[in-house]
Amino acid sequence: MVSRRVLHRVWLPAGPATLTLVALAVWAIALPHLDATHVGGLGLIEVVGPLFILSLVLLCVAFGWGLALAKPSARLCAFQVVALIVVLNTLAAIVETEPSYFSAYLHAGFIQYIAQHGSLLPRLDARFSWPGSFSLGAMIMRTAGLQNAVALIRWAPLFFELLYLAPVLAITRAAVRGGRVRWAAVWLFYVANWIGQDYLSPQALNFFFVLVVVAAVLHWSPRARVLVGSSLRGRGLLTRFRRRVGGDEEFAVQEVGGLPSQVSPWRRVLVIVAIVVITAVITISHQVSPVILAALFGAMWLTGRAGSLRLPVMCVAMFLGYLSLGAQEYWVGHLDALLGSIGHVNQNLSANLGGRIKGSDVHRLVLDARIGLVLVMAALGAVGLLRAWRAGHNRLSWAFMAVAPFPLFVLQSYGGEAVLRSYLFTLPFLSILAAHAFFVATRRSVMGAIALSLISSILAVGFITARYGNDQFEQVAPSEADAVAWIYGHAPLGSTIVAASRNLPWRYRDIDTYHYNPADDAILSNPDSVIRLLEGSKGAAFFISTKAEEVFGEELYGLAPGWLDALDAKLESNGRVQVVFREGDARVYALYGALRVLP
Amino acid sequence: MTQHTSRRGGAAALLILTAAAAFLTLSNSSSPVRPAVMVAFFCLVPGNALVGFLDLRPPSAALALGLGVSLALSTLCAQVMVWCGVWNPTAGLIVLVLVAAPCLVLQVLISPRQGKFE
Incomplete structure (x- = not known):
């Protein structure tokens, strides 16, 4: 007689686990037959073939099957998410002869210079004014005995996507109770993350840092969660706003295993020291990430997810302080580039939206796929927010987090890339909302699992189209x-x-x-x-x-x-x-x- | 396996990784595993050696913080060397090893009080 524990832990997850292994086997069979040398305007989607697509669909079905079980297994979900990350993010690395993307080669050049000379060239390139990531790369290159940093380019996307897993999971854990919603959110984050900002670059590392800081604040910030929900006292405007958007008090108390006041003070202080150190590293490593982090800090404070206004103030002070002193060589002479587009909302919108939609008719299909993926995620987020609301779960604070990064592209065009960066930073929170379109709280929903399998299959194929759509010219x-x-x-x-x-x-x-x-x-x-x-x-x-x-x-x-x-x-x-x-x-x-x- | 045993096992594994990273770099090994070991060291060791003392929950958030602190400390170490004009990556590695290794040894040897971390 099989005990219920063994049944739920071993036998029932065996089906989706086996299907995941089959999907990986199909993927492994498909790979040797892929030839990326004659890619057209649609990119790698033209050459991946039906077996590769089948492996993606099988992965999505296996994941939905796992979530349809009465007690979804966290280990199985983690295995399936890692499998998805590998399948989605290693395609170019495996099928292409040379590592791809010209910007990654340039960053390898910055790393090479620091590794050789131990100094910076801020007058040569603005990025040397935010050198933290390059210095880290140089230290890794030298201690690893590498001749140059080009060796780091090929596997950087896989490395960074795997790195994001722990903080994304931690953020979803701070947001929702149910394992189904949590893992569905992580899954959606990866199938919708076609942006391609995970190449060897400062933004890839700093996106990780931002996720870590947000996760740490959500879990261990002083006074966080005691401000959330109906436990709020007072009649002030901010208090009433927080009460309205705050979320589930019942989750706050039960799920996290204790309110922050129960965490010993010295541990809380050390966590805050860690948050400050990581924020300082973000400030010296990337010009855009501190701005978005400040916006996220602000949204967390506004919605009561972070108890203190000191975090956004600290972030802005660090950013301005470093910009004034550390990055002086950049902004002297580049003030117009830095501040010129602030307030020019129409120009920035045009550079970010219209300015990126061009190219041949075939390549425009790729751009359409990218816009389509963003719209699908936005629609799923809206549906999820509504479904959760109707089920009595207030998720408005996550909607605030999701929109917080977007003022960036109103303020700065960032070479027409600000909207992409904003979408990337919004994705962890948008995915949480979108997951509610399939599951609400801890409830089991076979229909939700089937819908998730179907929609994530479409998103995964869209991912290959959108992510590798520039491969005709990005491939080396x-x-x-x-x-x-x-x-x-x-x-x-x-x-x-x-x-x-x-x-x-x-x-x-x-x-x-x-x-x-x-x-x-x-x-x-x-x-x-x-x-x-x-x-x-x-x-x-x-x-x-x-x-x-x-x-x-x-x-x-x-x-x-x-x-x-x-x-x-x-x-x-x-x-x-x-x-x-x-x-x-x-x-x-x-x-x-x-x-x-x-x- | 208890939470305490698993914590000790993790610290022991990081200690082995630390020793491997130090050995491969100081011996200037041409082993093909050296780049992977070094990347793993910079991602995992410095932060988890320190964050491990905090016994934070949930595990995903604790791991995220450990990874973040590891890479942040490694970045700061490299950047301070560049800014101060004392660029020596091997010395930087040794500093990180000297900070992390004693913390990991303590985590392997000392038992946290039962129940404190529940």
Whole structure:
């Protein structure tokens, strides 16, 4: 006779666990057949094939099955979420020959510089004014015995997504009682996180730090939760507001295992010290994260989730203090870039929304998929909020947390990326609301589990489309990597390296000893200006042309198809430059005179 | 397995990781596992060595704080070396090891009072 405990812990979860293993087996069978070398405008979704899609669907069905059990197993859910993270976030790393994304190579270059010299170059690039993440990368690179930080690029997305799991789970645990809602929220967070900000970058690390700080405040902040719900006393406007949006007092007392007052004072002080230290590290590591953290702190205080106004004040003071003193070399001379867009709401909205929707008709499908995923999550969040409300559970405070990051893109365009960053920071809280569209409190719902399987399958396929939709130009072909390596192997120090766009796997080393052009987001499509740049350089000068640059110009800058081929043809017929390296679609040009200085 | 045993086991595992990280770096090993060991060290050890004393609950939040403090302390250590012009990653690693190892040894050897962490 099987005991009830064994039945619920072992036998019943065995079904969904087996299906998860089958899904992983299908995924493993699908991978060797994927060929990413001829990706079109839709990105990797064009090449993943039915087996890969089947593995995603099976994973989602297995997860829904697990949550449909009378007593869902936390271990099974954790295993399934890790499986999902691996399947979603390793696709490019496994199927592509070279690590992808040009910005990751540049960050590898910053890390390389610090590792070699132990100093910074704030005048070279604004990001050196917030160097914490790069310094950490340099320490890891040196102590790990790596020759360069390019080795860290390939697996960075998997690493960061796994890193997010503990704080996201902790945030959901602070928000809701039921294990079903909690794990559904974590699942939705991962299937909807197509943003791709998890490459080797400061924002990837600092997103993690922000999640940790929010989780710590929600669980251990002084006076948190005693302010939540109907336990509030007083008639002030803020008190009435907190009472209205606060949430479930009954959860606050029972679920967390004791009110904060029962946590010993010295432990609480040490947790606050940890929060302050992490906030300080965020301040020196990334220019945007402190602003969003301050907004989240403010929302937590406003809704009574954090008892003290000192946290948002501390965050803003740290940010302004560091900006004034530590990042002085950046903002002197860049005040317009920093403050110029504040208040220009229309321009910022246009840069963040309209400015990002362009490209070929095929690539626009990817952009539509991205917008669609955001709208689906927003709709699920609204439905979840309503369902929870009707069931007597007030989740308004999480809705406040979800909207708190969005003022960022009204204040600053951040190169048209602020809306993406805002969506990323909103996602942990939006996922909590969205999970209520399927489950409410601890109630079992087979229909909810079926709906979650179905919708998360659609979201997972959408994730592959949205996340890897730029792969036609973000992917690095071996010939491109070889062209850049050829230049580093042959160009004398001090040479000028020119490219049609920044979409190249370059600047991962010697960022200070070569002159790179363009160093910003400019694009060079005029042959005359390219020749002028080459001739105007002091030392040897080289021009790199690759297929990825051409597609980049077409999709992001609206240039005519084949624009770089036309530029190449003009350069070759010009008579003043010659091809010194050719492999596949990659070419390196040099002025005839420059060849004399080559070794 | 009791909560206390599992806590001791975790501290012991981190102590082994600390020893491995120190050995691989100081011996300048060319082992292929060295990068993975170093990443694991910087993510797990410094913070969990300190946060482990606090016996926080729930475990997911305690783990998150341990990871966060680990990476924050490692970042601060690296950044202070850069700002002070004393860049020496191996020395930075040794400092972190010297802070973390005694804390982990204490966690392995000393029994917390039963019931305090319930």
